[in-house]
Amino acid sequence: MLDKSDKELRGTFGKFATGVAAITFVSSKGLKLGITINSYTSLSLNPPMILWCLDKVSDLYQEIINLDNYVINFLSDSQKDVAHLLSQKNDHSLESIDCIQDEKGIKIKNCIGWISCSKDKSIDSGDHSILIANVIDYSINKGNPLIFWESSYRSISE
Numbered sequence: 001m002l003d004k005s006d007k008e009l010r011g012t013f014g015k016f017a018t019g020v021a022a023i024t025f026v027s028s029k030g031l032k033l034g035i036t037i038n039s040y041t042s043l044s045l046n047p048p049m050i051l052w053c054l055d056k057v058s059d060l061y062q063e064i065i066n067l068d069n070y071v072i073n074f075l076s077d078s079q080k081d082v083a084h085l086l087s088q089k090n091d092h093s094l095e096s097i098d099c100i101q102d103e104k105g106i107k108i109k110n111c112i113g114w115i116s117c118s119k120d121k122s123i124d125s126g127d128h129s130i131l132i133a134n135v136i137d138y139s140i141n142k143g144n145p146l147i148f149w150e151s152s153y154r155s156i157s158e
């Protein structure tokens, strides 16, 4: 047990800058849904695999942990509105967001990269589960990434 506040821990975790992604999927009820994440990381090149972490308190937890397929959309710095919308509790609908759907999943338009995934396994750890997935397809696009740092969305400035 740490003798420091949750706020300090959050502040420390938040010093690590990340990109921002949206997981998109079709729910068991046939709804097109998405959730904003920043815990994505590449895991393995051969075989190609990725991982990300899902909060156990998410209303979408049962739905997502049982998904066989989903897409990871890397958001561009012009998609703060998408990140914001898909991080709102009780509102994970993709209805108002421009998407393309095919047999490999739902892709949000104008992202800078997409990875279609199939479930490998999940590992229960702490207050999250680690979701490990196989890469079944991928593509990239022009643009700059949306960055999350110190609890705020940022752009790369060089």
Ligand SMILES: Cc1cc2nc3c(=O)[nH]c(=O)nc-3n(C[C@H](O)[C@H](O)[C@H](O)COP(=O)(O)O)c2cc1C
Pocket: 020, 035, 036, 037, 038, 039, 040, 052, 053, 054, 055, 057, 058, 059, 060, 083, 086, 087, 088, 089, 090, 091, 148
């Ligand atoms: C920048 C950002 C990154 C996030 N990263 C994650 C994440 O990696 N994993 C996760 O489970 N939730 C993450 N969230 C929280 C979800 O997007 C969302 O706010 C939360 O799931 C809402 O609650 P609900 O799932 O019960 O609707 C993140 C939110 C933001 C704004």
